[in-house]
Amino acid sequence: MIANKIKSYEKIEQYDTEITDALSENYSAIIESLGEDIHREGLEKTPERIAKAMQFLTHGYGLDPLEILKSALFTEDHKQMIVVKDIEVYSMCEHHMLPFFGKAHVAYIPNGKIVGLSKIPRIVDAFARRMQVQERLTDQIKDCIQEALNPLGVAVVIEAQHMCMQMRGIQKQNSVTTTSAFTGAFERDKTRKEFISLVSNRLS
Secondary structure, X not given: OOOOOOOOOOOOOOOOHHHHHHHHHHHHHHHHHOOOOOOOHHHOOXXXXXXXXXXXXXXXXXXXXXXXXXXXXXXXXXXXXXEEEEEEXXXXXXXXXXXXXXXXXXXXXXXXXXXXXXXXXXXXXXXXXXXXXXXXXXXXXXXXXXXXXXXOEEEEEEEEEEXXXXXXXXXXXXXXEEEEEEOHHHHOHHHHHHHHHHHHOOOO
């Protein structure tokens, strides 16, 4: 016989209580300033939800991308290009607090050291989950890999759509912004073209 006891649903979350309370209070004021009734059913818990969402969306401030890379370095005599492409990027435009999202393509040419492949998407996320501009994000990823691995070259390309352009302002829904940053061997035309070819084509 099945016991006639049903546990109530409980979602376990870990957020800084003080930060959550402070943000919730501010978001309550913002919602009321927009002309809404903060006490109606659909909005009663919205300030707290936003407070938690914003902490998640900016959790990159609590991460050290350089240490993430250094935690998985391996000695290897491989000197060919290593490419990790189509890395999902989700970030917040620091000018309007609206999302921008897309894909990052990252490559490096080792110089005696390689890094665990999962660490590259991790540092992309660590930098992206902050108040950002796409140009800075691209450079930060490049500089971090260059510092941690001292490779023969680093290449980073990010393609993203910006809600501050699509939902407001110029309202161009099909616009895509592409940024790039290169060091070392990737500053040579031949190497850069090889990288662009690899991230642009699907390998069979």
